[in-house]
Amino acid sequence: xxxxxxxxxxxxxxxxxxxxxxVHALKGVNFDIHRGQVTTLFGENGAxxxxxMKILSGVxxxxxxxxxxxxxxxxxxxxxxxxxxxISIIHQELSxxxxxxxxxxxxxxxxxxxxxxxxYAEEEAQVRRLMxxxxxxxxxxxxxxxxxxxxxxxxxxxxALSVDSRILIMDEPTSALSASEVEVLFKVINDLTAxxxxxxxxxxxxxxxxxxxxxxxxxxxxxxTAWAPRDQIDLxxxxxxxxxxxxxLGAPPSGYEFGKVxxxxxxxxxxxxxxxxxxxxxxLSLDVRAGEVVCIYGLMGAGRTELxxxxxxxxxxxxxxxxxxxxxxxxxxxxxxxxxxxxxxxEDRQRDGLVQxxxxxxxxxxxxxxxxxxxxxxxxxxxxxxIRDTIRDVTVKTPGGNAPIGSLSGGNQQKVVIGKIMAxxxxxxxxxxxxxGIDIGAKAEVFRLxxxxxxxxxxxxxxxxxxxxxxxxxxxxxxxxxxxxxAEFDASASKEMIxxxxxxxxxx
Amino acid sequence: xxxxxxxxxxxxxxxxGEGFSxxxxxxxxxxxxALIAIVLVFSLLSPNYFTLPNFLIMASQVAxxxxxxxxxxxxxxxxxxxxxxxxxxALCGVVAGAMMQGVEVKAxxxxxxxxxxxxxxxxxxxxGLVGAVNGVLVAWFRVPAFVxxxxxxxxxxxxxxxMTNGLTYNNLSGKAELGNTGFNxxxxxxxxxxxxxxxxxxTCAMIAWAMLSRSAFGRWLYASGGNERAAELSGVPxxxxxxxxxxxxxxxxxxxxLVLSSQLTSAGPTAGTTYELTAIAAVVIGGAALTGGRxxxxxxxxxxxxxxxxxxxxxxxxxxxxxxxxxxxxVIVLAVLMNSIQYGKGARKA
Ligand SMILES: Nc1ncnc2c1ncn2[C@@H]1O[C@H](COP(=O)(O)OP(=O)(O)OP(=O)(O)O)[C@@H](O)[C@H]1O
Ligand SMILES: [Mg+2]
Numbered sequence: 001x002x003x004x005x006x007x008x009x010x011x012x013x014x015x016x017x018x019x020x021x022x023v024h025a026l027k028g029v030n031f032d033i034h035r036g037q038v039t040t041l042f043g044e045n046g047a048x049x050x051x052x053m054k055i056l057s058g059v060x061x062x063x064x065x066x067x068x069x070x071x072x073x074x075x076x077x078x079x080x081x082x083x084x085x086x087i088s089i090i091h092q093e094l095s096x097x098x099x100x101x102x103x104x105x106x107x108x109x110x111x112x113x114x115x116x117x118x119x120y121a122e123e124e125a126q127v128r129r130l131m132x133x134x135x136x137x138x139x140x141x142x143x144x145x146x147x148x149x150x151x152x153x154x155x156x157x158x159x160a161l162s163v164d165s166r167i168l169i170m171d172e173p174t175s176a177l178s179a180s181e182v183e184v185l186f187k188v189i190n191d192l193t194a195x196x197x198x199x200x201x202x203x204x205x206x207x208x209x210x211x212x213x214x215x216x217x218x219x220x221x222x223x224x225t226a227w228a229p230r231d232q233i234d235l236x237x238x239x240x241x242x243x244x245x246x247x248x249l250g251a252p253p254s255g256y257e258f259g260k261v262x263x264x265x266x267x268x269x270x271x272x273x274x275x276x277x278x279x280x281x282x283x284l285s286l287d288v289r290a291g292e293v294v295c296i297y298g299l300m301g302a303g304r305t306e307l308x309x310x311x312x313x314x315x316x317x318x319x320x321x322x323x324x325x326x327x328x329x330x331x332x333x334x335x336x337x338x339x340x341x342x343x344x345x346x347e348d349r350q351r352d353g354l355v356q357x358x359x360x361x362x363x364x365x366x367x368x369x370x371x372x373x374x375x376x377x378x379x380x381x382x383x384x385x386x387i388r389d390t391i392r393d394v395t396v397k398t399p400g401g402n403a404p405i406g407s408l409s410g411g412n413q414q415k416v417v418i419g420k421i422m423a424x425x426x427x428x429x430x431x432x433x434x435x436x437g438i439d440i441g442a443k444a445e446v447f448r449l450x451x452x453x454x455x456x457x458x459x460x461x462x463x464x465x466x467x468x469x470x471x472x473x474x475x476x477x478x479x480x481x482x483x484x485x486x487a488e489f490d491a492s493a494s495k496e497m498i499x500x501x502x503x504x505x506x507x508x
Numbered sequence: 509x510x511x512x513x514x515x516x517x518x519x520x521x522x523x524x525g526e527g528f529s530x531x532x533x534x535x536x537x538x539x540x541x542a543l544i545a546i547v548l549v550f551s552l553l554s555p556n557y558f559t560l561p562n563f564l565i566m567a568s569q570v571a572x573x574x575x576x577x578x579x580x581x582x583x584x585x586x587x588x589x590x591x592x593x594x595x596x597x598a599l600c601g602v603v604a605g606a607m608m609q610g611v612e613v614k615a616x617x618x619x620x621x622x623x624x625x626x627x628x629x630x631x632x633x634x635x636g637l638v639g640a641v642n643g644v645l646v647a648w649f650r651v652p653a654f655v656x657x658x659x660x661x662x663x664x665x666x667x668x669x670x671m672t673n674g675l676t677y678n679n680l681s682g683k684a685e686l687g688n689t690g691f692n693x694x695x696x697x698x699x700x701x702x703x704x705x706x707x708x709x710x711t712c713a714m715i716a717w718a719m720l721s722r723s724a725f726g727r728w729l730y731a732s733g734g735n736e737r738a739a740e741l742s743g744v745p746x747x748x749x750x751x752x753x754x755x756x757x758x759x760x761x762x763x764x765x766l767v768l769s770s771q772l773t774s775a776g777p778t779a780g781t782t783y784e785l786t787a788i789a790a791v792v793i794g795g796a797a798l799t800g801g802r803x804x805x806x807x808x809x810x811x812x813x814x815x816x817x818x819x820x821x822x823x824x825x826x827x828x829x830x831x832x833x834x835x836x837x838x839v840i841v842l843a844v845l846m847n848s849i850q851y852g853k854g855a856r857k858a
Contacts, residue, residue: 312741314740314741333745334740334741334743335743335744335745337743338742338743339743343743344741346738346741351735351737351738352737352738352741353738353741354735354738355730355731355734355735355738355739355801356734356735356801357730357733357734357735357797357800357801357802358730358731358734358801362727362730362731365727366727366731366739366742366744367742367743369724369727369728370724370743373723373724376723377718377722377723378722378723378724378727420742424743
């Protein structure tokens with residue numbers, strides 16, 4: 001394969017630029033999508049990947065430039081128009097109606113009509129087929145709000161698949177999926193490309209994306225910096241073109257002694273919030289010392305999120321004891337736990353992490369607002385300083401604290417959530433999938449930040465579905481399976497050992 | 509060949525951008541411009557409109573709606589709604605009226621005449637209490653705000669009717685020998701030529717403004733109205749915030765009730781009917797989003813003045829009250845339309 005064959009190109013962007021006021025998200029990009037192949041798009045947070053995909057799927061209009069479909073210039077009126085032309089997109093941020101069922105979400109706006117109104121039976125049957133194809137056990141009639149984040153992502157994927165489009169754009173479809181689900185998705189993608197469907201795939205999980213890519217494109221600051229077919233690229237090539245330097249997820253911080261036990265969990269039991277007769281956290285005990293970094297690995301549904309939310313105070317345990325620095329905290333509210341130094345970075349940033357109506361700065365300072373209240377009024381100066389410092393510390397790419405939170409790229413929104421919690425100066429920090437949607441540079445940055453905190457005595461507990469992230473800064477790796485701790489390793493464990501303990505070996 | 513990108517200068521959208529920002533200014537300051545337009549139009553139509561005495565009279569009428577609208581703003585910022593403000597206003601007015609007539613203590617066989625300051629304090633406390641009932645229903649029992657406050661609206665109105673048997677207290681002036689004169693001061697007196705009611709409104713607005721823009725509570729309110737789950741996980745005491753806003757709305761309704769009965773020198777159980785709708789309209793015209801999290805005190809005040817000055821102007825130029833209703837309705841619809849233009853962008857979903 002010497003280069004892109006013009007005849008194979010089904011959809012292309014020519015000199016596409018997009019500006020939001022003074023922000024130039026895209027500065028004249030050329031991008032080709034080839035028939036029956038997977039084009040992966042790499043780039044840092046805020047590089048313009050989502051913006052380009054939204055333009056190619058008619059969600060937004062370019063400021064200038066052309067879109068060419070099958071050799072002819074087109075202008076998409078809106079995303080429905082693009083969908084009618086055979087282009088569909090899985091959005092980075094979920095766009096499901098939480099109150100509607102899985103079935104209704106999948107067929108929203110394209111209901112199958114029968115002689116007496118909507119043909120629900122047919123819709124349901126199709127959803128069951130889709131779910132079977134994705135090897136998922138999700139009932140078509142469950143309201144989406146009752147699903148876990150990863151399952152919602154599956155629904156989003158199923159909706160895009162149900163359209164039978166020729167061109168399928170996937171903007172970080174796997175950020176909440178576990179390894180075995182990703183594998184299933186890749187099987188589906190291979191089937192699709194065999195049928196001639198063209199795929200665009202965006203992910204910050206580079207190794208994973210390399211498995212399916214046919215062509216790779218790298219975007220940087222709104223311009224395309226590199227293009228190459230599969231046989232010319234490797235991890236190094238991507239990283240070099242993406243950030244221009246090498247990265248390292250770090251090693252467990254060392255050279256100091258752990259302190260006293262900071263967080264102690266004893267025999268914690270949490271029944272299924274959905275009312276099923278099993279425990280999502282089942283008699284779990286865990287001690288984390290000051291300065292220690294613990295990674296919790298597990299498959300989707302292992303109970304990690306529920307454990308985290310119970311520790312933070314969102315869910316109430318049925319029995320068991322939670323202690324912070326030796327004092328029981330089970331009866332305390334979330335606010336009191338934050339005040340004592342225990343805070344959670346939640347998994348779903350849209351639903352639990354951010355207030356969309358507020359600015360970047362107001363989001364950053366929300367959890368620590370008590371700290372800069374003097375008397376009854378907040379101190380503007382103290383708040384501005386905190387916002388500036390946090391933006392710098394967690395490297396949020398934003399024009400300033402006053403920018404609306406919705407104008408940030410997905411990864412930068414994630415950094416705001418992490419920054420907000422770091423700003424409360426916690427003693428124990430819980431992070432549920434902190435690397436969700438952030439680029440390798442930022443990931444390394446976040447881990448460095450956590451490792452540094454640990455050296456100062458911060459106890460860190462984070463979950464992840466990527467084994468390589470467990471083997472970075474964690475002193476101890478805990479594998480959760482069906483609400484229990486199924487194994488415990490130290491930093492010298494191998495990927496295979498960890499995955500086997502999670503039950504992944506059977507799933508895959 | 510691997511790099512085909514051409515760095516092109518940004519599209520020539522500068523002039524377009526400027527026109528856009530002028531439009532934005534008009535859109536964001538719409539309540540202000542609407543108010544100016546109303547004053548201009550009616551000043552041209554009637555020589556009596558643009559006079560200081562008329563402005564002061566109109567402003568003291570606006571005070572009632574304005575006070576209710578401040579409370580309504582707090583509730584709407586929280587993502588709720590308070591339909592009971594008009595009824596709380598009436599109930600508090602009636603209770604104040606009853607206290608001015610003297611409170612008979614059966615056990616001791618005496619009639620107590622509380623001084624006016626005590627009447628004011630007790631009435632505000634009652635308003636706060638009824639508001640707190642709203643708050644507890646919404647925050648703890650998870651009754652939808654619309655339903656909870658609708659119920660309280662009926663109950664409060666009913667109690668006011670029961671207390672008075674449907675009649676009105678006409679004598680609120682008190683007697684010098686009983687030491688309870690001065691109730692009419694609120695509605696009639698002036699300080700530096702400005703009606704007391706306007707000063708009360710201004711004071712309440714300033715306090716609300718300071719609270720919303722400078723206190724932690726204000727930030728909590730915006731946050732829990734914008735995304736309750738995220739606010740809760742950030743340590744915002746969302747239930748306490750909720751109960752507090754409904755309580756404050758009740759207190760402000762009580763103050764409005766006192767001002768109104770003082771202005772009318774009578775307290776009746778049917779006072780303030782449908783005022784909750786006017787208050788909601790003022791908040792919406794002021795640019796607040798009914799979904800919560802967005803809105804300002806300044807906007808709400810402008811909204812209240814837009815409604816007040818518009819209806820007063822229509823009366824002065826002699827438009828029939830039926831047409832007044834039509835005009836007011838049209839202004840509200842227009843305001844909501846502009847709100848959705850301002851906030852609706854980007855809400856478009858695939
Ligand atoms: N509605 C908007 N208003 C203003 N700026 C925006 C808007 N949408 C995107 N941007 C800006 O455009 C740039 C590109 O954003 P985009 O979402 O395309 O990044 P991305 O490459 O998808 O990043 P990520 O990996 O974090 O998802 C960012 O700097 C972002 O702040
Ligand atoms: Mg993106």
